[in-house]
Amino acid sequence: MSIDYNTLLGQMINSPYSTPADRERMVELLLSEKERKYVTEEQVIDLINLKLGIKKGSEHGSEEGMNRKYIPPDYLSDFLYEYNQDPVLKYTCHTIDSSDVIEDICRQCQTTNYIFSAHQQLILKHYLDLETKYKYIDFKLKSLIYTYITGLKYNTQEKNKWAGVFDDGWGCENIKEWAQKKPNLVPNPGPNIKHKYQYSGGTLSKKYLSPLNQKRVMGFDGLVLCFKSLFHIKRDNNLEDILSIAEQKIKDEYPYIVFSKEDFHNEIELFTNVLNIKKAYEKIVRLCIDCGVGKKIITSFNYNRQGEKCLVIKDDNSVYGKSIDDTIERLGATTTDIINNQINGTCNLYIEADFPDGNSYLVNLWNGYNRAKKQVDPVGGVKYILEFKKRKS
Secondary structure: OOOOHHHHHHHHHOOOOOOHHHHHHHHHHHHHHHHOOOOOHHHHHHHHHHHHOOOOOHHHHOOOOOOOOOOOHHHHHHHHHHHHHOOOHHHHOOOEOOHHHHHHHHHHHOOOOOOHHHHHHHHHHHHHHHHHHOOOOOHHHHHHHHHHHHOEOOOOOOEOOEOOOEOOOOOOHHHHHHHHHOOOOOOOEOHHHHHHHOOOOOOOOOOEEOOOOOOEEOHHHHHHHHHHHOOEEEOOEOHHHHHHHHHHHHHHHOOOOEEEEEEEOOOOOEEOOHHHHHHHHHHHHHHHHHOOOOOEEEEEEEEOOOOOEEEEEEEEOOOOOOOHHHHHHOOOHHHHHHHHHHHOOOOEEEEEEEOOOOOEEEEEEEOOOOOOEEEEOOOOEEEEEEEEOOOOO
16 A cells, blocks of 8 residues: 655644654654655554654553553544445445345355355454454454354353343354244345345344443344444434433433533544443543532534544533643543543544643643643633544545
């Protein structure tokens, strides 16, 4: 894959967190690596950071509990987009509603009629091929998808639940037994296939509620759509509704909290780890609550000036609880936990806040670069900015 070196150079040297000396050295190094014909952007960036003495996340590595290498979030969006577009994998998160699709699956399985076991093995092969291509994806996410396809833990091959909830999936005994009783039929039919063959699709072994919205999951076709909802934010699986579930849970504990949405665009689509976003949102709101009572939380979902999709959580009319120097030096236990378990590989994290010294700053808490401050106009509170990077392709 070739690199647009001019674009890459611009991104690196225009960072507000690089010094003039950094920029000069970056130009020199980037030009030298261009001549050496490194073919991927990751190789170029990693090598330049190494020569500059900047290890991604290295300034956090010595902090208690911070043990993860920075994972760029655009890897995740690329991975999930390709999963959703793959001619085989896409039907693990969509219903099958065309005879042409079934015929194509049979062709790839080299079978005359549809055979569920052959289809499941074809799905696994395509997934492992895609996973090999995206080696930097968070292990927990890869393990979740692997369990959904096989019913087994990634390493031990023991039976396992995916998303911590579901026993049923493409590799579970229940659906295999159903397929033996219903030969030649796909387990996740759409309306046309259901009508044509007069059946309702695969059954589930028990009742399930979606971990996103607590709604009942109905049938195997409903299960694949529930799986899709965990990775694709769109109008009919919009972020506002998802966050509202977390907000209600918090309001049950803290009735005085006021939640408000401003500049929230539900038409924005995003391939990401939706469960991570929901959990990070809940943790950040609780972090705001811990700073004092009488809170108003204002949330927005829109594009920033660089065209990146951003979820902004504002603790209105508050002041950040640490000095700017302490913020740059140490993250704190709760922020470290959020980065380790939700943010890293899902999105970048910044704060833009009014500080105790009377000034306002933007600080990159987690974006692959050493933390640094940039003075900004008064914020009117504390903003946590979750930035979802564009797909590289």
